[in-house]
Amino acid sequence: MTFSRRSFLAGSSALALTSAPIIGRAQGSDKIIFASILDLSGGLDIYGTAMADATSLAIDDINAAGGLLGREVELKMYDAQSTIQFYTQYATQAAAGDRAATVHGGITSASREAIRPTLARFKTLYFYNTQYEGGVCDFNNFNTGSTPAQTVAKVVPYAMNKWGKKAYIIAADYNYGQIIAQWVERFVKENGGETLEVEFFPLDVTNFGPTINKIQQAKPDLVFSGLVGGAHVSFYRQYAAAGMNAEIPIASTTFGIGNEHKLISAEEGNGLLAAYSYFEGVQNPENEAFLARMDAKFGDNRATMNELTVRSYEGAMLWAEAVKMAGSIEHAEVTAALKSGLTYVGPSGPITIDPQTNHAIQNVVLGELQDQEFNIVESYEAQPPTDTQLVCDLVANPDQSVFYFENGLAAAGIE
Missing domain, CATH: 3.40.50.2300 (Response regulator)
Known part of the structure; x- marks a missing residue:
């Protein structure tokens, strides 16, 4: 099934989508601003549109449960158009203009590195919900996607x-x-x-x-x-x-997270192997309920869910749980809650933030592609981000904002 931008606009509540800067929120607004920066057009929209779907459902679910701290959460969605310069522009807008409580966004490592320093400078809490190469060690950045040691x-x-x-x-x-x-x-x-x-x-x-x-x-x-x-x-x-x-x-290490297995024929894809934190075949009550809500919201336009989409949902819900625990949207309080051992149980299973790295401890599933579906052949519970633990210790050095693997593993002392 495919995702259409029209269905996204029609189906999302409390949502503003733009490919140009948004003027800061109105004076006196009591809404909590949640900003998302994703590629909804261009070559990377095979990832971004479905991630936006899942993000909008998360905001719906948060508001349906009464919002946060007695306030409605408003989703501001930016389309970076698969263009790095827009990521930098919209990160500044979200932090300084919208005064967002949190920003969730970035798909490629390049887009993450374009916005991560900006959000760290403004101390606007940043979630990167994409599986990636590991190595980010940033007091302000929480990484919920899987890393190489996990998958x-x-x-x-x-x-x-x-x-x-x-x-x-x-x-x-x-x-x-x-x-x-x-x-x-x-x-x-x-x-x-x-x-x-x-x-x-x-x-x-x-x-x-x-x-x-x-x-x-x-x-x-x-x-x-x-x-x-x-x-x-x-x-x-x-x-x-x-x-x-x-x-x-x-x-x-990447096939399927953009639902590529739905774009090629069964014969072209049969037998391919991949490992992520989630496939639709994960069996638990949370996943069953999540898929039912996605079906109800998007109907025939609902994309097949994968790690990137589910982590977009779970990242938003993990942030919401931390706000509830902290009783605040302030950076220091929410960060402390996230690093406290707080666990959110979502469609992929339990997610807990490792305080040493600000990365997720998470389940992993290994799948084999048959007839355009990934069949789970192995499962691994509570996998830590041991690759990033080799270089990052935010407990001992809490003020870091570094990408250790930027120049390769050897540069980070990993042979």
């Missing part, structure tokens, strides 16, 4: 045990892809494997013919993909058209 460390040995030890890595050519490729190489080596080649691709590349030829010639046992965005979906179609998916299987 990539699971899918790499599983895939190697299933298919073989020789790997070929392809990834997007920016921070996430470059760093995730290093993590994959590390986990391949730790599990007794060999990386034959690593290739990177700009986000707008759609022709993968030369790379597919190189993979044929290299004869790896498997391919690890960290490709990102709508343009890169072309790889999976071209790979299958060349008959390669029947010869050399694929495991991915």
Whole structure:
């Protein structure tokens, strides 16, 4: 099923969507402002539109339960249009103009790094609800998405045990892809494997013919993909058209979080492996109720839920629980509540913030794609962000605002 911008606008309550700056909230307004900055158009809208869906449901649920501290929560939604400069512009607007109590946003690592320093400077509480490469150590930034130690460390040995030890890595050519490729190489080596080649691709590349030829010639046992965005979906179609998916299987650190498995045919995707904090097949009462509310709100326009969408919902709800615990929307009080061991149980299961890193301790599921659905084949409970724990200690040094992996793992002392 696809998501339409029209249905999003029609179905969202207490919502303002803009691709231009919003003037600050009216004087005397008693509403609590919750700002979201996502890509609702451009090449990254395959992620952002469904994340916006889930965010709007969270605000609906918060307000249906009476709001927070006796006040209504108002959602201000910004469309960054898959353009980094808009992220910086809208982060400033949300913090200084809207005086938002919290900002949830960013999809790529580049967009996160465009807004994270701005929000830290304004001390506007920032949630990044996207699975990523790890390494952010920021007093002001709470990361609910999964990190490589939680997911990539699971899918790499599983895939190697299933298919073989020789790997070929392809990834997007920016921070996430470059760093995730290093993590994959590390986990391949730790599990007794060999990386034959690593290739990177700009986000707008759609022709993968030369790379597919190189993979044929290299004869790896498997391919690890960290490709990102709508343009890169072309790889999976071209790979299958060349008959390669029947010869050399694929495991991915990104496939499915933009519902790419719904954009290609079953035959093109069958057998692909991925690990995240959530697939729709997770069995618990919270997920059943969540999916029912999404169906009721969006009907036939409801996208398939994945880690990014569910974490957008859960990140908002975790923030709301912290506000309730703190009895305040002030930065210091809400931060203390988040780091207190507060646990929110949502569609993906329990989420607790690790106070050392401001990252989530979370469940992880490993899925195999069959007939455009991920079937869960392994589950792992309460996985800590051990990769970021290697470099970050916000208990010992609480004022940090650093991205340790910005220049790669080796620069952070991780070989």
